[in-house]
Amino acid sequence: MPYLEIHDLTVSYEKNKPTLERFSLHVEQGELLSLLGPSGCGKTTTLRSVAGFIKPDAGQILINDRDYTRLPPNQRDIGLVFQSYALFPHLTVFHNVAFGLRMRRIPKDEVYSRVANALKMVGLEAFADRRPAQLSGGQQQRVALARATVIEPQVLLLDEPLSNLDAGLRVEMRQEIRRLQQQLGITTLYVTHDQVEAMSISDRVVVMNQGEIEQIGRPESIFAAPETVFVADFMGFDNHFTAVVESVRDSKLTVNWGGNPIELRWHSKFGSPQSGARAEIFFRADNASLLAGREASGLAGQVILHTFHGNELQYLVETEVGELSIKQDSASERFAPGEAVTVQAQTQKWIAILEDREQNA
Amino acid sequence: MMIRRPNQNRTIILLVAPAFLFVLVFFVLPLIFLLSQSVLPEEGGFTLQGYLDFFQSRVSRIVYLRTLRLGLIVTGICLVMSYPAAFVLARMPARRRSFLMSLVILPLMTNAVARTFAWLIILGRRGMINQTLLSLDLVENPVRFIFTETAIVLGLAQLFLPLMVLPLVSAMENIPDDVLEAALSLGANRLTTFLRIVVPLSSDGLVLGATLVFTGSVTAFVTPAILGGSRLLLMSTLLRQKAVILFDQHAAAVVAVVMILTTLAVNLLLRVLRAQQS
């Protein structure tokens, strides 16, 4: 039973140039769903439409079966956390958090206890009397979280909440957000452009591109099995090249790898691919290995560059399918630039994507 | 930072319209009417004769050129007086600087009549300067300053000096110490550093300050009215004379339009200079 439903939402900032067109999405109760995509993909527009700051041209937004589409944002009962935190600079932490309760005319002592409780949950009891300017970035983020959740909203929306924090703090904060969200069991829509963040925090991830959903799924499945070239690029597949399908057998297709056939998982929007079709092949840098010299079992290449990353080494190798990036355990054999090598495919984690409609129909 | 919102046009119109209409009706329309007065004499018909008369008349030519000349002199004086001082101010510790800057702003907050009045006491026949000159036996008889260009220039320079100091200081504040140290470490002496580094880097403030002082000087009324008398006219006092003494609204409108065009031209020049810099 979906809790938050978006049906056929159409939003345009300029006439006849919709940012979202007939966009639909369902979020389950208590679920944390991430909208992942590059800037301009429509994720923030979706979020601001749910919050009510954007009046859609068409479509419907339902929360718990109630139609929210025409409801003004201040009557929506939605918690919103902004990228800039948007704390009220003139109010103390306490009054920032209390703001939403005040608007709801909650009695004073209840406000006090609820704010105290909310601050405790984010570990800021001691900071109630400070102004936002006297807090660190992470603390400000916690205040924003407390402020958005203290009103016990039906849905929590987070708009790139971690992008203003430095890397270490980001990891800590996303754990904090996840913990809080699960503790409160609150249905959450989380907007980010950082795939690692989306993977680590979400129940489900929606990858968006140009106002359309590219793929919806659990983080693991999106990470392991992207269905489109866009998603694969976005999911950090380091290597990408195009190959011709030699044959197809059920769930596997065969392409040529340095004279050897390799069998790969495939995904196509248009049914089973034909042999001769062009497939886009993706694999990550750690799903291939290097052997010294020219070997018949793999693709011949030449090392261009290597860089050291603690327990692994990263090589850039020139091959007939282009430059490939390959990671090796630092304990394994080392290759100098200019050295001839053979690239061995570990095909179980490789993926072939077919997007060209005409060749696959 | 702007937030994009769809369907915002009505909101914007509601926000802007009241003030916009006010300025349109009570500011833009009067100026259009003024322009029309300058080309449509009471006798009727369209003519540029007013402008021809203005530039052919010896009186207005003298007045116009004097106005521009004095404006340049005042700008030059303000520049020379404030440049090194602005640099000192910009390099000061913040507390002391903000105190000194508030002293720079103080004159701006006092009306021009009060400030010009002081010059009557300083420059008069029995004024401070003449008393000093006489007591030092530097002159035999008092020197006349009142009703001279010198008096007007001094009065205007004092009036507009803050408008030069403020932009210069804020431009110079933005020059990091490192840059100056870098120049010195590369073998430049202090003068060279000042000329090669400080001057180019503060040119934004310089151009802005010069524009403010110049346009202020060529349009000021109080100072030339008090210190120039009825014979030493500038454009502003000429406008007043044409309008209320000679009852010639047509000619007064021409003078007014020439004043507008002059300040607009200077501001346009400023924009071009700034565009070139960036």
Add this chain to the structure above:
Amino acid sequence: MVSRWMYISLVILYSFLLGPFIIIFMASFGANANLAFPPQGFTLDWFANVFETSQFIDSFWVSLQLALLSTIVSLVMGMPVAYALTRFQFAGSGLVETIFSAPILVPGLVIGFAMLNFFVLLGDMQVMTGLFIGHTAILFPYSVRVISASLRNLDPYVEDAAVSLGANRLRGFLLVVLPNMQAGIAAAFVLGFITSFNNVPVSLFLSGPGVTTLPVSMLSYLEYYFDPTIAALSTLLVIFTVVLVQTAERVLGLSQFV
């Protein structure tokens, strides 16, 4: 980098800037009725004369009302413009910006002259109304610019935050935006007040029977008498200004902004 002769330039600058004020101050206590320097003796007669001269008292009230009224109106009308300019992107924002900065580009005397001619064309208009319109128009550039600057310093999303927490737009503005703009508004207010209160060129043409602003009546007083009454009045005005600015600073924390 800062050398000794530069400090000398600082001394010269400040004596030139502030010297005239010291001269006025001295003259306002001098017993001689002319402008001879140095002033002889000590008297407070000139200050008494300021308060006995009805044109100064009347025009002071005119200037005060005018400055308050036109500053407040230019703020109330200018604030939405500043808001639109800083919170929305729209076609024509360039035009709006130009129109609202134009009154600063046109010489004050020309504005006064053009307005007088235009008001005559419009027909019967109270002198005070004319002055009010003139002053309000020339204050827009200050109010719009200063308020815009203060709005730019405020995260635009705080309003959305307030709304998402249950405030309507107006309450969000009043509870969140306005309190954070108070230094900016105060700065715009003080700046506008002082600009209007000191204005001569616009008021010169728009003053009329019985309604004259203080600076204009000071100017016309000088056409009749050269005595230290003007010095005494100027001294009072400097004190008034300093007190005003200091109070604004104390109460509202002006310097956070200016």
Add this chain to the structure above:
Amino acid sequence: MRSHRFITLLLALLVLGLLAPMAVAQDTQTLTVSIWGFNLDVLEENVFAPFEEMHNVDIVLDTGNNSDRLARLQAEGANTDIDVAHFATQFTHIASQEGLLQPYNPDGLENLDEVYDWAQDPLGNQAGVGYTVNSLSLIYRSDLIEAEITSWADLLRDDVAGFVSIPEMSTTFGPAALIMIDRALAMREMDKSEEAAGINYDADLAWEALPQLADNLVTTYIRSSELTTLVQEEEVWVAPYASFAIGNLINTGHDLSTVVPAEGVVGQTNMISITAATDQVDLAHAYIDWFISYDVQLAEALDLIDSPVNATVELPEDICALLTCGDMLDTMIVLDQAQVSDRLEDWLERWNEVMVR
């Protein structure tokens, strides 16, 4: 909380700003008088305050010199607030020609019969009543100028160069001063007798000499008060002066001598007129009538402000000597304002050409 204090302050200012204008705009009857801003303290005591009391009215003043006020009257036309206007004859003439004035009703002026005939209706169209006469003659610093000043042409002397001032052409006495200089030059240089020199309204000789005179000038003056100031500050040593300024000139405390020049003095009446736009016709008549009454005329004369036109006023001799009265009324030269007005526009332009520095 700080914001509360701020909003309170703002509201207080708003209320103050809105209430203050109301306090001023009380609804009593007012009479707006256009007049020179000169000697207002004395006028207040002698004229305005008693009148306000008698008629329960507020007098509002529009002050400025002749041309300033005339310009305003022209600009405002039928919309003007001004009810009565004081002008020198030549400006009354212009205002009357432009239809800005309405003729007075002799029946409304009880004191008119006491006024000298020539002052009752100086322009002959009842555009206004002459209420005072004054004259233009010369004054100089007898301690600083060694050779006596005796003639209008002495303004051109080298020993006074840099210390002369003359009235602007746009003022009441501007044309008169020039015409008298012309008369002096004619008498002296062409050696003509007083009668032969006459009055040349073209003033050719004076125009010829004007550039030379301009070199002698400190500045020109628009108001008599400016002359007083210039004399007070010792910038001016010799100048033509209007008789009504004598009190202020004497008050400067300098050694000043007045001269009746060989070529004579110029007499001139100031007039009060009723504007065409006024809705206070009766009150305006009452004002004029009050101004030409014995009481006012005497008080003004004793304060050395206005020389009387009311024939019933008799003055002590020392006062009379400083004003325009007694024999002087018979000998003073009265210029034909029509002749002056015809040339004025042209003269203003020629004047500027010479005077601009």
